[in-house]
Amino acid sequence: xxxxxxxxxxxxxxxxxxxxxxxxxxxxxxxxxxxxxxxxxxxxxxxxxxxxxxxxxxxxxxxxxxxxxxxxxxxxxxxxxxxxx
Amino acid sequence: xxxxxxxxxxxxxxxxxxxxxxxxxxxxxxxxxxxxxxxxxxxxxxxxxxxxxxxxxxxxxxxxxxxxxxxxxxxxxxxxxxxxxxxxxxxxxxxxxxxxxxxxxxxxxxxxxxxxxxxxxxxxxxxxxxxxxxxxxxxxxxxxxxxxxxxxxxxxxxxxxxxxxxxxxxxxxxxxxxxxxxxxxxxxxxxxxxxxxxxxxxxxxxxxxxxxxxxxxxxxxxxxxxxxxxxxxx
Numbered sequence: 153x154x155x156x157x158x159x160x161x162x163x164x165x166x167x168x169x170x171x172x173x174x175x176x177x178x179x180x181x182x183x184x185x186x187x188x189x190x191x192x193x194x195x196x197x198x199x200x201x202x203x204x205x206x207x208x209x210x211x212x213x214x215x216x217x218x219x220x221x222x223x224x225x226x227x228x229x230x231x232x233x234x235x236x237x
Numbered sequence: 238x239x240x241x242x243x244x245x246x247x248x249x250x251x252x253x254x255x256x257x258x259x260x261x262x263x264x265x266x267x268x269x270x271x272x273x274x275x276x277x278x279x280x281x282x283x284x285x286x287x288x289x290x291x292x293x294x295x296x297x298x299x300x301x302x303x304x305x306x307x308x309x310x311x312x313x314x315x316x317x318x319x320x321x322x323x324x325x326x327x328x329x330x331x332x333x334x335x336x337x338x339x340x341x342x343x344x345x346x347x348x349x350x351x352x353x354x355x356x357x358x359x360x361x362x363x364x365x366x367x368x369x370x371x372x373x374x375x376x377x378x379x380x381x382x383x384x385x386x387x388x389x390x391x392x393x394x395x396x397x398x399x400x401x402x403x404x405x406x407x408x409x410x411x412x413x414x415x416x417x418x419x420x421x422x423x424x425x426x427x428x429x430x431x432x433x434x435x436x437x438x439x440x441x442x443x444x445x446x447x448x449x450x451x452x453x454x455x456x457x458x459x460x461x462x463x464x465x466x467x468x469x470x471x
Contacts, residue, residue: 164340168385169419171343195294220302223295223331225338226385 284325343419
């Protein structure tokens, strides 16, 4: 078994109001970043897990996302990286 | 009637719910510990308000995997009554007992205030003692109360009469100004398809005595009692 460090992005699904993202977007506009469009604020989760391979670690993290880490009703997730810890 | 009030680490409305059932309704009430598997033969499970497991990750996300919740889900599948209040509503949604999810208030502020609700359905085991269109005052106290579901789910809730309570103004209109959290369709409380699980963000257990400003929560508990006494299978 090898230990892998897996990074996951979880963000509010598009089409669902994200008041935090809107507040940040408004603040960026008031700071002069006029080019900014939609902003969504989510979570970044880093999970260390033992697995036989990077592929197995990715599969395990996918199951974790679907069962607990992301809400399937309101959030999308992306496994950003799986690397040897 | 015997009611069980689940205590999670971080529950803080458990004693209010106990008081409502035991002292005001005069019925048997027991606490159910989150690590236990025994529902102690209760007819009604109350998932109380609070911040179970610190609301870590998402409100209710971790509580749903507690040992007692596996029993609560089985109880609900058998047709047993479940009342989820505030954090309990969030937990019920996370556990799949109710459709949708509760997200951060659109104002990004915690809101603690009495609100006006309109009773939109009395054909449930939780609301038979109200009348349709009745406007009641019940307090809310939450930071994550924005009810959200996809369009199909909302259409089904509306079509089946499963929206029980809605945030309204003094005239009974579901306006944006009367909506404390940005809930879609001003939804404050819903029942599941089978009609045995009610989730609501407002706190009926805090509106049981005139000394506390409102008795508008009392008919909800009386409706449940009436259901039980009426012999509807638990």
